[in-house]
Amino acid sequence: xxxxxxxxxxxxxxxxxxxxxxxxxxxxxxxxxxxxxxxxxxxxxxxxxxxxxxxxxxxxxxxxxxxxxxxxxxxxxxxxxxxxxxxxxxxxxxxxxxxxxxxxxxxxxxxxxxxxxxxxxxxxxxxxxxxxxxxxxxxxxxxxxxxxxxxxxxxxxxxxxxxxxxxxxxxxxxxxxxxxxxxxxxxxxxxxxxxxxxxxxxxxxxxxxxxxxxxxxxxxxxxxxxxxxxxxxxxxxxxxxxxxxxxxxxxxxxxxxxxxxxxxxxxxxxxxxxxxxxxxxxxxxxx
Numbered sequence: 698x699x700x701x702x703x704x705x706x707x708x709x710x711x712x713x714x715x716x717x718x719x720x721x722x723x724x725x726x727x728x729x730x731x732x733x734x735x736x737x738x739x740x741x742x743x744x745x746x747x748x749x750x751x752x753x754x755x756x757x758x759x760x761x762x763x764x765x766x767x768x769x770x771x772x773x774x775x776x777x778x779x780x781x782x783x784x785x786x787x788x789x790x791x792x793x794x795x796x797x798x799x800x801x802x803x804x805x806x807x808x809x810x811x812x813x814x815x816x817x818x819x820x821x822x823x824x825x826x827x828x829x830x831x832x833x834x835x836x837x838x839x840x841x842x843x844x845x846x847x848x849x850x851x852x853x854x855x856x857x858x859x860x861x862x863x864x865x866x867x868x869x870x871x872x873x874x875x876x877x878x879x880x881x882x883x884x885x886x887x888x889x890x891x892x893x894x895x896x897x898x899x900x901x902x903x904x905x906x907x908x909x910x911x912x913x914x915x916x917x918x919x920x921x922x923x924x925x926x927x928x929x930x931x932x933x934x935x936x937x938x939x940x941x942x943x944x945x946x947x948x949x950x951x952x953x954x955x956x957x958x959x960x961x962x963x964x965x966x967x968x969x970x971x972x973x974x975x976x977x978x979x980x981x982x983x984x
Contacts, residue, residue: 698795698822700893703738704787705748707731707758707801708774712942713751716801717761720951723958729761730941733954734799739765741814743797747790749774749783779913785902793896795821802942803890805830806953809935813891820856820932821893827923828930829859830889832938833880836868841940842887843917845931846875847924855933857886859924864917886931889938897923 707716716731728736735746746769750758755771762769772786784798797814805813813830821828831845846861861874871885880886901919923929939950955964 698825698893698895700742700795700797700818700821701744702791702794703735703743703746703797703799704784704791705731705734705738705746705799705801706780706783706787708749708751708754708777708783708786709780709802710751710777712802713754715941716748717757718941718947720804720947720954721958721960723954725959728763730804730950731758731761731801732763732765733804734801735762735765735769737805737812737814738797738799740812741797741818743814743818744768745790746770747772747787748801749786779915781902781905781914781916781919784916785899785906785914788899791896791899795827795893795895798892798894800890802940804939804941804950804954805889805891805934805936806939806950806957807934807936811935813889813934813936816934816936817891817893817932820854820930824856824928824930826928826930827892827894827897828932829893829920830891830934830938831857831886831931832889832933833884834887836871836883836885839868839871839885839887840865841943843920844871844875844885844887846871846877846886847931848877849879850930851932857931857933859920859929859931862917862921862924864915886933889934889936890940891934891938897927 718730719727722728749772752773774783774786807813817830843864845859847857847859850856850858875885877886901922906914940946941950
C-alpha cells in the first residue's frame with residue numbers, strides 16, 4: 698500500500714468551527730487544529746490532502762491550513778447527511794487509491810518515536826490491508842465512539858482482525874458483541890479517529906445510500922460490512938486521541954501537545970504552582 702492522500706472530514710454542522718480553533722503545537726507555534734491534522738498526516742508521508750467542508754467554509758479553512766495550503770483541496774458536503782456521506786464526498790479525490798482518513802475534531806498525540814499517522818500507515822503497508830487505529834477505552838465512554846470486536850492476530854503487536862463494528866454501543870451490547878480477548882475487564886477497542894481505507898469503502902457507502910435514499914449515511918455500518926467481505930484490521934497505536942469537541946476537550950488536547958513539546962518543563966512547573974495555590978486559596982476563602 699502506497700498512501701499518498703489524506704481525507705479529513707470537517708463538515709459536521711455542530712463541529713465545523715472546531716478545526717479552526719488555535720492551539721500551541723509541540724514546537725511552541727500557534728496553529729489551527731486543522732493545520733495540526735495536516736501535519737500529522739504529512740508525517741506519515743501523505744502528499745495530497747482533501748478536506749470535506751460545509752459550503753461557504755472554504756475561505757476560513759484555507760486560511761487555517763498554514764504552509765500546507767498549496768497541497769490541500771476542498772470537497773463540499775452540500776447536505777448534512779451524516780459522517781458516512783461526508784466520507785463519500787471525498788470519493789472523486791481519493792479515486793481507487795488507499796488513503797488516510799482523519800476526523801476533523803480529534804487530535805492525536807503520540808507517546809512513541811513515531812507519530813500516530815506514521816504508525817498506522819506503516820502497519821497498513823506491511824499488512825496490505827485496511828486498518829483502523831483504536832484505543833482501549835473504558836465502558837462508560839462507549840456511547841461517544843464507534844467500537845470494534847475481533848481477535849488478536851499481531852503476536853507481539855496490538856493488531857486485531859476486526860469481526861464486528863458498532864457505532865456508540867451501550868456497555869450491555871458491547872459485552873455481547875464486541876469482546877476482545879486479552880483486554881482488561883471493562884475496556885473495549887474504540888476508534889481513534891484515524892483510518893487507512895481504500896475504494897471498497899466508497900462502494901459500501903454507495904450501497905448503503907441506495908438502501909436509504911433519504912436517510913443519514915453512517916460510516917460504522919460500512920466498516921462492519923467491510924469486515925464481513927475482506928481482511929480488515931485494527932491497530933492500537935502508541936498514543937492518545939483527544940476529542941476537542943468534548944467538555945474540556947480543547948484543554949486536554951492543549952495540555953497533551955504542550956507536554957509532548959519543547960516547553961514541557963516550564964508547563965509542568967506552572968501546573969505544580971497552580972495546583973499548590975488552589976488548596977491555599979480554598980482554605981482562605983473558608984475563613
